[in-house]
Amino acid sequence: MKRQVLTCTLLTLSVALTACNDDSDNDRFYESKPAIPVNNIDNPVVATPVAYTQTDFSGIADESVIMTYKMLGINGKETQATALVFTPEGTPPATGWPIVAWAHGTTGVADQCAPSRKALNDYIKAMIGGFLQAGYIVVAPDYEGLGEPSGKELHPFLNLKSEAYSITDAVVAARNYLGSQASNQWVAVGHSQGGQAALGAAQYAARASKMTYKGTVALAPASNFNLILTGGEQQAGQETNLDKKIGTLASLDTFTALIVAGLRNPNPNLQYSQIFKTPTDEIAKNAETDCYDVLGQKFGTAMYAYAQSNNNSVNNYPRTQTNFMNIPVVKSFLEKDSQPLLVKVSTPVIIYQGSADSTVPKAATDVLVALANQKQTSVRYITDESNATKWDHGSVYALNIPNIISDVKSLMPIQ
Incomplete structure (x- = not known):
């Protein structure tokens, strides 16, 4: 979802929240947690990753590559996907660098729309650079069907499980590729569609069974x-x-x-x-x-x-x-299929939301948080209520990059 899209009034969403809490709709929000298949894909990295040159990370990253990897697709079969992988400069700690999975916002569903095929905007570059300088590997999946080498499938836009598996399987593949440089700890950070995807990664984190998921930072997550x-x-x-x-x-x-x-x-x-x-x-x-x-x-x-x-x-x-x-x-x-936090998430969840956002209205995220609380998911909900400057859909992350990096450090300290 992007900047111009889908303005919604507080009244509309307040009425909708009341409807969502009606007894007749309880099945939607109290469904059982589905089984999560463990990632046991052999040789998850396809060929040798190639250099990513669309955005210059020299002096910040030791390595910037596009990795093609295997993942479990929406149709229950193994498919290929792509992700950007960035490693910090210097010597990793004894246990390896922890991993931050960055989940991007909406670009489209065709291969040409994949972030790995384009330059990153300055704010995303600054955020990734901040993670690298803090000592984190960054893995940024394109999502299933975006940028994959065969052109055989469309991106299952906003399908929560597909996005989640795109993230979990990219992290598993990146650790396989990097070996001892990477630790087994990881978090997910995402904006808009990516915020929704990051919440999905929290729900399906058990798929990366040999790794330890430490928490989620979702920025204006798409929902409802x-x-x-x-x-x-x-x-x-x-x-x-x-x-x-x-x-x-x-x-x-x-x-x-x-x-x-x-x-x-x-x-x-x-x-x-x-x-x-x-x-x-x-x-x-x-x-x-x-x-x-x-x-x-x-x-x-x-x-x-x-x-x-x-x-x-x-x-x-x-x-x-x-x-x-x-x-x-x-x-x-x-x-x-698109709605995050329908089941309880036990790992930490941090959500940022601006009141000037006309793409993902704050009222929609208020509904998301309220329903998550009903499921006993603990959410740290950060808004601009006390700020002189109100956040829109872009500034919710552009103005909070130091805070987001600090959140990741709190969730997953470098050891």
Whole structure:
């Protein structure tokens, strides 16, 4: 999810929270914890990792590589994925450097959208650099289906288990590759989609059974997508400024199209026409090849063209099908497969959330934390309530890099 997407009112989410606490919905939040298969993949690193040169980490990292590794995919079969691996300069401690898994935000579902194929933004570079200087290895998976060498599968966008296994199996593979340089301790840190993924890593950490998971730092973690989609539609319906209305609607449709593209990995018979009306379904198909920003521009351009021929209005523009969220695979995704913290997590969880965030509204994260507390998951919830400067979706991590590094040091001290 990105900066423009899915503004939702506090009222909408407050009502939704009440609905979530209704007795009729208890099954969703009190389901049994699923069995987690242990990672016993032989020779998890595929070939020799290659140098990562898109972002210059010279003077900070001893090694910066793209590692291709084996993981358990969404369809229950072994597949290949890619991850960035950065090691600190200097001599590792006797027990090896602990590992920080960095989980990135939304880029798209196509291979070309993988972070390992692009330069990192300055804030992410600074955060990774801070971890390295503090004495941590950083493993940054692209996620299943993103950047993998074969081009055979789409990224299962926001599927919690797929993201979690992408992380756990990348960490296991990195330790296999680095040997005694890496310790068996690790944490997960992530932003937006990556915050959701990091929470998933906490839930499924037992998959890396020979390693010790020490905790999670999630920054504006994506969650409660059905509430955010519904709230975004309500917000757009009340908007009178055409540019803002189209910005919100195009972002909603971009997000929805990426969900459909991701769902088509395990559900190849799902059609865009089941979710989108004609001709918008043809735009949505570009989710399988375009990254999120280009896709959003295509949705927006079509809406502007429609408005110019319809008295500067998009009120009857053909977008999503009525009740598409009730299609079984979509409903299951929204309510279960994408939702973090549906089961108790016993390791430490730290969540940062800004009140000026219009991508992942604070109210959505308030719901997430409240429901986690119902499951007896202890969450340290850090907000900007007492700050003069309020955090938006980007500044929630950009302004907190020293604090995030300090959190990791607290969770996993260098020994």
